Structures are given as C-alpha cells and as structure tokens.
Amino acid sequence: MATNQEEVQLLGVVGSPFVCRVQIALKLKGVEYKFLEENLANKSDLLLKYNPVHKKVPVFVHNEKPIAESLVIVEYIDQTWNNNPILPSDPYQRALARFWSKFIDDKVVGAASKSVFTVDEKEREKNVQETLEGLQFLENEIKEKKFFGGEEIGLADIAGSFVAFWIPIVQEIAGLQLFTSEKFPNLYKWSQEFINHPVVKEVLPPREPLFTFFKARYETLTASK
Missing domain, CATH: 3.40.30.10 (Glutaredoxin)
Incomplete structure (x- = not known):
C-alpha cells in the first residue's frame, strides 16, 4: 500500500x-x-x-x-495493489467485466449525455433511443445479481457509476424518463445498492452542487435555441 x-x-x-x-x-x-x-x-x-x-x-x-x-x-x-480485487481472477469473467465496462462507455455514457445536452430535437430523440437500448442490455445482464460481478463491486459497477448517479441528475433537469425503476427494475435495484455502498457513498460528489452546475449548463443550452 x-x-x-x-x-x-x-x-x-x-x-x-x-x-x-x-x-x-x-x-x-x-x-x-x-x-x-x-x-x-x-x-x-x-x-x-x-x-x-x-x-x-x-x-x-x-x-x-x-x-x-x-x-x-x-x-x-x-x-x-492486490487487496480487494476489482477484476475477477477467472479469465472469462475478467473478459466479461471488460466487455460491459466498455459497453457502458461506448453505448450509454455518450448517448445519455447527448440526450440532455443536445439542442437538435431529432438528434436528441436518436440519443434517447440509444440510451434506452443500452440500459436494456444492462438490465438483462444484471438480472438478480447484487453487482455485475456477483457479491462485490467490480470493474463494470465502477464504470456504471455514471448510470447510477449521474443519469438520474441530468434526466431530472431535462424532464426525461431515461432510467426509472419501472423501466429497468433490476438495474435500478443495482443502482441503489451501488450508490449506498459505504465506499461509493463516501466518494460520490455532493448531489446539489452537481445538480446546480448541470442545470445552469442545460439552461444556457436551451436559451441558445
């Protein structure tokens, strides 16, 4: 250490x-x-x-x-640092963790951000659809598991912190229904487990200043329409 x-x-x-x-x-x-x-x-x-x-x-x-x-x-x-492994030792499980982490970056992070911070209506709609499709894949993958890798936080969960914490903030600002417990019950349950994990809870930034920051950015963007 x-x-x-x-x-x-x-x-x-x-x-x-x-x-x-x-x-x-x-x-x-x-x-x-x-x-x-x-x-x-x-x-x-x-x-x-x-x-x-x-x-x-x-x-x-x-x-x-x-x-x-x-x-x-x-x-x-x-x-x-070898304590508390983040990636599994099994090569197949490790490959899966990498796959889903990359999937979150490629298919969810960008699309969800553009769903909120894009002025063009057609472009926004396209990104909303892409986000929902991405979240559905994650919903199907998490199933009944506590975390993506099982009982402990792993690479895919850490990559998914954007889904658990940031999407709920930006969708509220834009009045969108991207990630809800009705649409994605398993993923939503996972998100609550994740953001309430003692380690994650301690590290996540305070919600209010973040909300204010994104709201100002969103209002500047919509005002320029």
Whole structure:
C-alpha cells in the first residue's frame, strides 16, 4: 500500500464521473493519494505534460509515471495493489467485466449525455433511443445479481457509476424518463445498492452542487435555441 502521499497523485475535477471511478478504486484499495484539482478552462502545465494526447482528466500519477483514461487507471490500480480485487481472477469473467465496462462507455455514457445536452430535437430523440437500448442490455445482464460481478463491486459497477448517479441528475433537469425503476427494475435495484455502498457513498460528489452546475449548463443550452 502507498504510504507516501507524494507517490500517488490524481489530477481531476470534482463532479466528473470519470474521475470518480478512479476515486472509488483507490478507496476500495485503501490507497492514500494527493488530489490535484484541475481547471479545464485553464489547463495546468502538469496536465498538459502528463496527458498531452487527450489533455483530459483523470490522470493518475504513480511514482511520477502518468496514466490516462479512467478504466485503464482502474485496472492499473487493481494490478498494483492486490487487496480487494476489482477484476475477477477467472479469465472469462475478467473478459466479461471488460466487455460491459466498455459497453457502458461506448453505448450509454455518450448517448445519455447527448440526450440532455443536445439542442437538435431529432438528434436528441436518436440519443434517447440509444440510451434506452443500452440500459436494456444492462438490465438483462444484471438480472438478480447484487453487482455485475456477483457479491462485490467490480470493474463494470465502477464504470456504471455514471448510470447510477449521474443519469438520474441530468434526466431530472431535462424532464426525461431515461432510467426509472419501472423501466429497468433490476438495474435500478443495482443502482441503489451501488450508490449506498459505504465506499461509493463516501466518494460520490455532493448531489446539489452537481445538480446546480448541470442545470445552469442545460439552461444556457436551451436559451441558445
């Protein structure tokens, strides 16, 4: 375990679902780290140095070696600190966890964001449909399980934090019914288990400031129609 805080740094912004994934992984592992708050409107030299390709957060720095992309970082953390495994040891189960994590990023995160933050009605409708289809696949996958990997939080659950915590906020702002307990009972039950897990609960950003931030962004967007 890392004892020296300088060994482990996380460049991020509070409220980012991708940064939050890394924070959940670090908390699960009990790793101490230094959080460096970034201003994405005025990116630091450190961020540009450590992530010159995407210039985005999160960036995880371990012994001055930087790693970008949230799911890649989570896997690195899992392999570096062996306690409380995030990925299963069975190769097939591990492959499934990676598949569903990538599915969430490819088919749900972008579409759900565009369902809210898109002015064009046709485009919005297309993204709403895509989000609902993606959520239905996740509903069918989770079935009666507590978490995607079984009894403990794993990679797909951490990737799905966007579904559990961020979608309910943005759909409320836009007056959409994307993710509800009626449409997706199994997935909704999972989301409650997940956000109320002691580790996750401690790491999730406060809901109210996040709601205010997205509401202002949504109102600016709709005002420009």
